Amino acid sequence: MLSCKSSRPPLNCPKVVPRPSAEVSTTVCGSMRQAAVRRLSVLAASVINSQIASVCDSGVRRSLQSYAQCSSSPGNNTHNAVTSGSLTSSCSAPYEFQHLASFGTSSLHRDLARGSRAQFSTQAVSTSEKGANMAFQAASEPDISYLTQKEAAAIDEELMGPLGFSVDQLMELAGLSVACAIYEVYRPSEYRRVLVICGPGNNGGDGFVCARHLHHFGYAPTICYPKRTDKPLYKGLVTQLEALHAPFVDPESLSLPLTDHYDVIVDAMFGFSFKGIPRPPFDKIVKMLSVGPDTNPAETGVPPTVSIDIPSGWDVEKGDVETTGFHPPMLVSLTAPKLAAKFFHGPHHFLGGRFVPPAIVEKFHLRLPPFPGTSQCVRIGPAVLDVAAMRLSYEAGALDEEDAAKDPVEQFSRWFNDAVAANIHEPNGMSLATVSADGRPSNRFVLLKGYDADGFKWYTNYGSRKGSDLSETGRAALAFWWPGLERQVRIEGDVEKLPSEESDAYFHSRPKGSQIGAAASPQSSVVPSRSTLEDMYKQLEAEYQDKELPRPETWGGFRLRPQRIEFWQGRPSRLHDRLLLTEWASVHAIRWRVEDRTFGTIGLICAYRSVPVTCEHDGISLRVSIDSHQGRKHHVLNRTPSIFLSIVVLIGW
Numbered sequence: 001m002l003s004c005k006s007s008r009p010p011l012n013c014p015k016v017v018p019r020p021s022a023e024v025s026t027t028v029c030g031s032m033r034q035a036a037v038r039r040l041s042v043l044a045a046s047v048i049n050s051q052i053a054s055v056c057d058s059g060v061r062r063s064l065q066s067y068a069q070c071s072s073s074p075g076n077n078t079h080n081a082v083t084s085g086s087l088t089s090s091c092s093a094p095y096e097f098q099h100l101a102s103f104g105t106s107s108l109h110r111d112l113a114r115g116s117r118a119q120f121s122t123q124a125v126s127t128s129e130k131g132a133n134m135a136f137q138a139a140s141e142p143d144i145s146y147l148t149q150k151e152a153a154a155i156d157e158e159l160m161g162p163l164g165f166s167v168d169q170l171m172e173l174a175g176l177s178v179a180c181a182i183y184e185v186y187r188p189s190e191y192r193r194v195l196v197i198c199g200p201g202n203n204g205g206d207g208f209v210c211a212r213h214l215h216h217f218g219y220a221p222t223i224c225y226p227k228r229t230d231k232p233l234y235k236g237l238v239t240q241l242e243a244l245h246a247p248f249v250d251p252e253s254l255s256l257p258l259t260d261h262y263d264v265i266v267d268a269m270f271g272f273s274f275k276g277i278p279r280p281p282f283d284k285i286v287k288m289l290s291v292g293p294d295t296n297p298a299e300t301g302v303p304p305t306v307s308i309d310i311p312s313g314w315d316v317e318k319g320d321v322e323t324t325g326f327h328p329p330m331l332v333s334l335t336a337p338k339l340a341a342k343f344f345h346g347p348h349h350f351l352g353g354r355f356v357p358p359a360i361v362e363k364f365h366l367r368l369p370p371f372p373g374t375s376q377c378v379r380i381g382p383a384v385l386d387v388a389a390m391r392l393s394y395e396a397g398a399l400d401e402e403d404a405a406k407d408p409v410e411q412f413s414r415w416f417n418d419a420v421a422a423n424i425h426e427p428n429g430m431s432l433a434t435v436s437a438d439g440r441p442s443n444r445f446v447l448l449k450g451y452d453a454d455g456f457k458w459y460t461n462y463g464s465r466k467g468s469d470l471s472e473t474g475r476a477a478l479a480f481w482w483p484g485l486e487r488q489v490r491i492e493g494d495v496e497k498l499p500s501e502e503s504d505a506y507f508h509s510r511p512k513g514s515q516i517g518a519a520a521s522p523q524s525s526v527v528p529s530r531s532t533l534e535d536m537y538k539q540l541e542a543e544y545q546d547k548e549l550p551r552p553e554t555w556g557g558f559r560l561r562p563q564r565i566e567f568w569q570g571r572p573s574r575l576h577d578r579l580l581l582t583e584w585a586s587v588h589a590i591r592w593r594v595e596d597r598t599f600g601t602i603g604l605i606c607a608y609r610s611v612p613v614t615c616e617h618d619g620i621s622l623r624v625s626i627d628s629h630q631g632r633k634h635h636v637l638n639r640t641p642s643i644f645l646s647i648v649v650l651i652g653w
């Protein structure tokens with residue numbers, strides 16, 4: 001019997017955690033990493049704006065391969081490493097997150113260590129390098145109108161005059177858009193306590209509306225409203241917030257460090273009608289908030305500030321001419337940015353107020369970016385290149401083994417239905433990873449077209465790269481990513497072609513346009529021009545106008561018979577839930593068994609939450625007992641002695 005007690009520091013300990021040793025072996029790789037990061041930043045900006053394939057040159061590929069070979073982050077964390085930036089500064093990540101890279105050895109890492117190649121596309125058939133670079137330029141210097149103070153007021157009058165809007169209507173949409181923009185950058189999981197400072201005019205009204213929506217989004221807003229008015233609109237907005245039990249505080253009670261009480265500040269003091277220098281009591285508040293966009297809230301005591309329409313105290317056209325020193329990291333311009341916004345250099349600039357009708361656009365010759373989908377706000381200005389700072393806390397749910405279906409296809413079905421119900425865009429989109437006979441991996445997104453106990457199906461051109469990889473090796477891996485639910489499903493197994501009758505039936509169920517497209521496209525081969533493809537399409541369209549198009553022999557379905565299915569649910573601090581089911585064949589039937597939960601997770605829970613842990617083993621199985629505030633939990637792991645050893649090392653670490 002072996003017992004060990006953990007004595008790790010609590011989670012909020014500010015201690016800097018050394019990077020895991022395998023990652024630290026970077027004296028040689030350090031400069032390559034920096035180069036990779038610089039290039040990745042440019043690449044990331046291009047990803048945001050356009051298809052990127054053609055800008056990823058061989059140098060980037062080499063740099064990234066170097067990085068991948070230097071790092072030892074666990075499985076999915078290679079993705080995390082790229083997006084959350086453990087390339088540059090793993091020590092700037094939250095304390096508990098820094099530890100995660102210490103655990104586990106992923107199959108991806110093993111594959112890379114064996115010398116397999118990481119996959120990067122270097123060529124795109126349909127995207128020119130020039131096109132991608134132009135898209136990047138466009139994002140850096142947005143083609144957008146900036147308004148003078150006079151124009152802003154004139155638009156206001158036009159909206160509320162001939163165009164029939166009321167002030168509370170516009171205020172509602174403006175405040176909602178600010179709340180939505182805040183949610184994009186400062187999630188309530190980390191920035192729950194919001195101080196909204198409201199001025200005497202409509203900018204202050206936007207602040208009230210924003211505060212109300214923030215409440216409904218899961219934040220805890222507090223209001224500072226130094227100069228009250230008796231106007232019914234404002235009294236109503238105040239009453240609405242009081243009914244939500246939002247506290248109101250006096251300006252005198254505000255003092256540094258504001259970070260003790262608030263995680264983010266909304267500056268709704270003055271908008272486009274501001275003139276001169278802030279008068280009391282706003283002068284003191286502006287002074288208190290006067291820190292640059294890149295300063296550290298822990299040092300200044302000022303949480304990140306979001307300014308509505310204009311950073312308060314700034315001249316509406318000339319910016320911070322009074323040198324208030326107030327430079328918030330986030331600005332939400334309404335209707336269109338005012339000239340002062342040209343002097344805003346913070347990382348987050350959004351446009352809100354999705355209510356500008358074409359009559360205003362025409363009359364004032366406005367150039368405005370389109371709002372995506374149903375969004376109330378759109379990011380403008382240069383894309384954020386601080387990839388290291390991009391991280392979300394996963395809080396959408398948990399996956400408990402006891403709640404999961406025993407049959408993985410049934411479990412997949414549950415999650416797939418959840419994804420459909422959650423309105424995830426194309427929930428049947430999945431990445432399909434294949435490998436050629438000589439070990440070159442490749443990956444792309446395709447659409448799942450059916451699943452049942454026999455496997456997961458999709459259709460493609462048999463002559464494509466994936467088609468030939470699958471014919472050569474007969475193996476593939478699928479991955480589904482459902483962002484709103486923070487869930488991932490990974491499926492690996494053997495692949496076979498579907499019977500031709502099944503491919504025929506599916507082919508003829510497709511819209512005629514898709515059938516012709518499949519027949520016309522010489523998949524994965526370079527075509528002289530797009531018009532060649534279009535000509536071929538038109539020719540087939542004419543030929544088969546009134547008759548059935550036969551399924552091309554080169555086009556059909558595949559089925560992956562799963563051998564491993566992993567269900568992954570994101571959790572806070574990267575302590576995700578994973579449930580891995582692997583197939584095992586008994587004499588009578590194929591069955592599934594649940595693999596052990598990630599050892600690292602158990603080790604982490606013990607090590608970083610300072611929970612008492614006891615381990616007992618009898619040579620065949622290891623019983624780990626953990627005391628937590630929810631009671632005593634037991635985990636039994638059936639593993640070989642070497643695995644026991646590593647678990648014991650993890651727990652004792």
Ligand SMILES: [K+]
Pocket residue numbers: 203267268269270271307308309310311312
């Ligand atoms: K403001």
